[in-house]
Amino acid sequence: MTEVDRENLKRWESYITGILRPSYIHAYLVEFLPKVKVEEILSLEEKSCTSSAKCFFEYLITLEQVGWYRAFLDQLGAVGYTGLVNAIENVDFSEIEKLRECKELLKCISQTIVSNIKPNEILNSMKCLLPREHEEICKVSESKGDTAGAEKLLECLQRSDQSQFYKEFKLAMDLYNYDAVTSLLSSDADDVSDCSVTTESVMQYSEQPEDMDTYSAPIIHTPNSQQNSNDFKRMELRAYQEELAESAVDGDNTIICAPTGSGKTIVALHIVERHLTERTDQDKGKVGFMATTVPVFQQQLELFKKHFEMTNFKVYGICGDVAGSCPVEMFIERNDIIILTPQILLNCLEVGHISSLSAFTLLIFDECHNTTKNHPYNVLMRKYRDLKLGLVASAFPQIVGLTASIGVGDAGSVKDAMGYILQICANLDAENISTVNKNVEELKEHVYSAIKETKKAAMRTTNPFADIIRQIMVQVEDMAKSIYNIDNLSNIKNQNRGSQKYEQWIIEVQKRCKVLQMKDMEEERKTCRALFTYTEHLRKYNDALIINDDARTKDAVKYLKSFFNNVKGGGYDETEQILTALFEAKEEQILRIEADPTNENPKLTEVRKILTEEYQQNPMTKTIMFVRTRALADALKNWLNESEMLSFLQPRLLLGRAKSTGMTLPSQKEVLTSFRNDSGNKILVATSVADEGIDIAKCNLVLLYEYVGNVIKMIQTRGRGRAQNSKCILVTSKEDQIDKEMVNSAQETMMYRAIKDLQQLDRTTFITKKNTIQAEDKIMEINKENTDKAAESYKLLCAKCKIYACYSDDIRKIEGAHHVVIDKSFSTRYRTQPHRNPVQIGSMQKREKLHCKDCSHNWGITANFNPFKDLPVIKCDSFVFHHVSSGSPQIVKKWKDVPFSIKTFDSAEFCQETI
Numbered sequence: 001m002t003e004v005d006r007e008n009l010k011r012w013e014s015y016i017t018g019i020l021r022p023s024y025i026h027a028y029l030v031e032f033l034p035k036v037k038v039e040e041i042l043s044l045e046e047k048s049c050t051s052s053a054k055c056f057f058e059y060l061i062t063l064e065q066v067g068w069y070r071a072f073l074d075q076l077g078a079v080g081y082t083g084l085v086n087a088i089e090n091v092d093f094s095e096i097e098k099l100r101e102c103k104e105l106l107k108c109i110s111q112t113i114v115s116n117i118k119p120n121e122i123l124n125s126m127k128c129l130l131p132r133e134h135e136e137i138c139k140v141s142e143s144k145g146d147t148a149g150a151e152k153l154l155e156c157l158q159r160s161d162q163s164q165f166y167k168e169f170k171l172a173m174d175l176y177n178y179d180a181v182t183s184l185l186s187s188d189a190d191d192v193s194d195c196s197v198t199t200e201s202v203m204q205y206s207e208q209p210e211d212m213d214t215y216s217a218p219i220i221h222t223p224n225s226q227q228n229s230n231d232f233k234r235m236e237l238r239a240y241q242e243e244l245a246e247s248a249v250d251g252d253n254t255i256i257c258a259p260t261g262s263g264k265t266i267v268a269l270h271i272v273e274r275h276l277t278e279r280t281d282q283d284k285g286k287v288g289f290m291a292t293t294v295p296v297f298q299q300q301l302e303l304f305k306k307h308f309e310m311t312n313f314k315v316y317g318i319c320g321d322v323a324g325s326c327p328v329e330m331f332i333e334r335n336d337i338i339i340l341t342p343q344i345l346l347n348c349l350e351v352g353h354i355s356s357l358s359a360f361t362l363l364i365f366d367e368c369h370n371t372t373k374n375h376p377y378n379v380l381m382r383k384y385r386d387l388k389l390g391l392v393a394s395a396f397p398q399i400v401g402l403t404a405s406i407g408v409g410d411a412g413s414v415k416d417a418m419g420y421i422l423q424i425c426a427n428l429d430a431e432n433i434s435t436v437n438k439n440v441e442e443l444k445e446h447v448y449s450a451i452k453e454t455k456k457a458a459m460r461t462t463n464p465f466a467d468i469i470r471q472i473m474v475q476v477e478d479m480a481k482s483i484y485n486i487d488n489l490s491n492i493k494n495q496n497r498g499s500q501k502y503e504q505w506i507i508e509v510q511k512r513c514k515v516l517q518m519k520d521m522e523e524e525r526k527t528c529r530a531l532f533t534y535t536e537h538l539r540k541y542n543d544a545l546i547i548n549d550d551a552r553t554k555d556a557v558k559y560l561k562s563f564f565n566n567v568k569g570g571g572y573d574e575t576e577q578i579l580t581a582l583f584e585a586k587e588e589q590i591l592r593i594e595a596d597p598t599n600e601n602p603k604l605t606e607v608r609k610i611l612t613e614e615y616q617q618n619p620m621t622k623t624i625m626f627v628r629t630r631a632l633a634d635a636l637k638n639w640l641n642e643s644e645m646l647s648f649l650q651p652r653l654l655l656g657r658a659k660s661t662g663m664t665l666p667s668q669k670e671v672l673t674s675f676r677n678d679s680g681n682k683i684l685v686a687t688s689v690a691d692e693g694i695d696i697a698k699c700n701l702v703l704l705y706e707y708v709g710n711v712i713k714m715i716q717t718r719g720r721g722r723a724q725n726s727k728c729i730l731v732t733s734k735e736d737q738i739d740k741e742m743v744n745s746a747q748e749t750m751m752y753r754a755i756k757d758l759q760q761l762d763r764t765t766f767i768t769k770k771n772t773i774q775a776e777d778k779i780m781e782i783n784k785e786n787t788d789k790a791a792e793s794y795k796l797l798c799a800k801c802k803i804y805a806c807y808s809d810d811i812r813k814i815e816g817a818h819h820v821v822i823d824k825s826f827s828t829r830y831r832t833q834p835h836r837n838p839v840q841i842g843s844m845q846k847r848e849k850l851h852c853k854d855c856s857h858n859w860g861i862t863a864n865f866n867p868f869k870d871l872p873v874i875k876c877d878s879f880v881f882h883h884v885s886s887g888s889p890q891i892v893k894k895w896k897d898v899p900f901s902i903k904t905f906d907s908a909e910f911c912q913e914t915i
Contacts, residue, residue: 017053028075080130083161102166111532119149122172128162147570240439247432255401301339342376360397368401417754426773450728458602480534498545555635622699623683626707654686700726796879812905
């Protein structure tokens with residue numbers, strides 16, 4: 001220990017005291033400090049951890065005992081303060097400093113976090129926490145509730161010295177679908193300071209419906225390889241399945257469109273089998289089978305492994321974000337059939353782990369109707385079409401799509417439907433649409449179509465609960481407006497309380513709060529915190545109105561009481577106390593409404609009537625009831641269990657993975673197995689997890705409870721009723737739902753007519769039309785990239801402090817992805833810090849982090865693009881775009897959405913600009 005070391009400790013006092021919790025190094029305190037001082041420090045910690053740490057630090061730097069300094073560092077390392085130890089030993093706190101912005105963001109949105117998350121659910125994903133912190137969060141959550149536990153978690157994150165803490169937190173929010181929190185976090189972990197430890201730039205594509213989790217831990221399955229190929233016996237297909245497979249077996253790019261339950265996966269197995277066995281050793285096949293969701297991936301993987309277990313063909317499955325952590329290219333090279341998600345394939349192509357789609361000879365797209373817009377399937381097919389234009393025919397894979405309903409978009413006529421379906425064919429480069437035409441009678445013998453009915457339910461004649469809740473919401477809105485005009489924070493007007501539109505309004509207000517700037521920083525923080533608190537309460541009231549509309553008032557009240565109990569178990573500041581008092585003032589009146597038997601929801605009365613009649617006629621009935629949300633699924637399950645007439649159904653939930661009401665994949669499997677078997681479970685209450693793909697036992701009653709989507713969803717859900725004489729009944733109180741279902745029925749008829757008309761075209765005409773659409777799409781794609789969006793100029797202001805940064809005219813594009821500022825004066829408005837991960841990505845070499853000179857907001861990076869050094873590469877969402885003429889501001893997250901054109905970087909222009 002030298003005096004220099006002591007002086008360095010003093011220099012970094014604010015960092016050390018902002019991280020260290022003295023009680024965690026109790027052994028050190030006892031050894032080196034007097035007992036009285038130890039008691040004083042520990043007593044202070046009960047009131048303020050930072051005050052306690054300061055008290056300890058003041059005494060620490062006066063110590064003279066031999067070895068005190070080394071012992072201090074060793075004790076820090078022993079309990080897990082590795083970031084702090086590294087900073088002290090290297091006399092460099094730059095990495096600790098980089099965490100500040102992440103912590104400020106979490107502080108800003110803390111009310112949303114504590115109101116939504118369940119800490120015990122995400123703790124196993126938070127490896128950055130110290131063991132003691134993990135234990136304490138668990139204890140607080142168990143004794144005081146989730147809100148208090150979430151506040152404890154935030155407190156620990158605010159004192160973290162781990163560089164990866166923000167990335168781990170964001171990934172946990174993604175993994176458990178805490179959308180209200182995720183929407184307020186930066187779109188990329190590296191976008192908020194340099195908190196993440198990203199080793200490569202990997203493009204992420206979300207491919208999850210409401211219920212699915214594609215951010216689960218990586219699942220890598222060992223290859224299934226058998227030696228006994230001579231024992232392999234080709235499966236026997238039904239005639240209609242042979243018909244479906246015919247054009248694909250012949251090598252054509254094909255969309256196979258057949259009803260749910262017709263055995264499309266069996267058809268796919270046959271196509272794969274023929275594709276692999278009929279190729280020569282010099283021209284071996286390589287098959288990729290893609291499923292859009294994790295549960296479907298696992299289901300299909302099991303089927304493929306079982307089918308090919310008696311062959312030499314190796315089946316391998318990869319699921320999860322493993323592009324940077326496993327040799328995917330090697331796995332593809334060593335196996336014959338790869339089951340994966342399009343996300344995996346896209347990520348591998350993006351970072352170069354797979355050179356191109358020509359690594360495969362056959363790609364199968366399950367649920368291929370999703371090949372539209374920016375879905376991962378369509379992004380893949382754009383790459384395929386680019387490959388096709390550049391290489392000979394043998395160099396790119398055959399494409400096969402599987403679907404129960406190709407859809408018609410918003411078509412209003414058969415002609416429009418033909419246009420939509422031709423677009424899907426162009427997207428998939430399909431030369432044929434394969435349906436059952438010759439063997440229709442055989443198909444009808446094996447696949448049953450449910451009889452569709454609609455039951456119009458009455459609405460409550462009076463709704464006193466909703467009246468009270470809306471009154472409270474008006475009061476909360478007025479309280480929010482008293483501190484800031486929240487109407488100016490959203491473009492959504494005339495929001496209807498108790499609707500999804502109101503939820504969208506809340507999300508937009510909270511996003512604007514995130515970038516709200518006021519002259520007084522302390523006032524800004526108070527305002528933002530209060531606005532987040534108000535909007536979180538409004539969100540819960542909105543949820544309760546939706547639950548009350550579709551379930552019982554009892555369920556809505558239970559939801560609100562649970563929320564307020566959690567609020568009380570947390571920080572419970574003055575604003576929360578006032579808001580809680582609003583509810584409690586009406587609680588007695590609400591409880592009387594809840595207990596009133598005349599307040600029963602007429603929709604539930606209708607469901608009770610339907611189920612009673614069906615099970616009286618057939619006690620062996622199996623039912624799937626589809627609902628929109630997990631909260632509603634849980635409420636209806638409770639209602640069924642508590643109903644004397646319906647509890648015999650022994651309802652089970654089938655949900656996707658999300659929050660506390662979500663289900664793990666093993667749980668989903670257990671529920672489905674129970675439903676298939678004679679276990680007493682006669683009804684599943686399901687969200688859209690059961691829509692498509694997952695294999696569900698034959699049932700003879702499908703209830704759509706306020707559950708209406710497009711024509712594809714209608715066909716998919718109706719297809720769940722696979723038993724003979726099955727029914728599919730829509731129960732709704734909303735006229736627009738009935739109208740929408742009638743439109744879906746008409747569009748279904750149009751879809752089949754359009755497919756038939758397209759099949760009547762001769763092959764040359766069909767392919768010409770498909771190629772024409774592809775050519776037009778490519779021209780539009782190029783034009784979109786090159787078209788000037790606006791001639792006007794925009795001023796870029798720092799999103800945090802609103803200081804001027806540059807003009808839109810000063811921005812140039814490099815390689816179509818990197819946006820640099822060529823104005824030489826720009827360097828006077830930013831400062832740089834060393835980049836934690838200065839990796840090479842393509843031709844770009846990361847150099848340093850780039851921050852606003854005034855407020856340190858993260859603006860991007862500096863990078864080398866040979867031969868140019870240290871070019872400032874800026875991030876779109878770090879700025880607010882102000883129209884130079886009108887002064888109107890815009891917030892844009894992605895460069896592709898900016899309201900102005902961006903020129904391509906020109907080296908001569910840049911050299912001239914910097915002279």
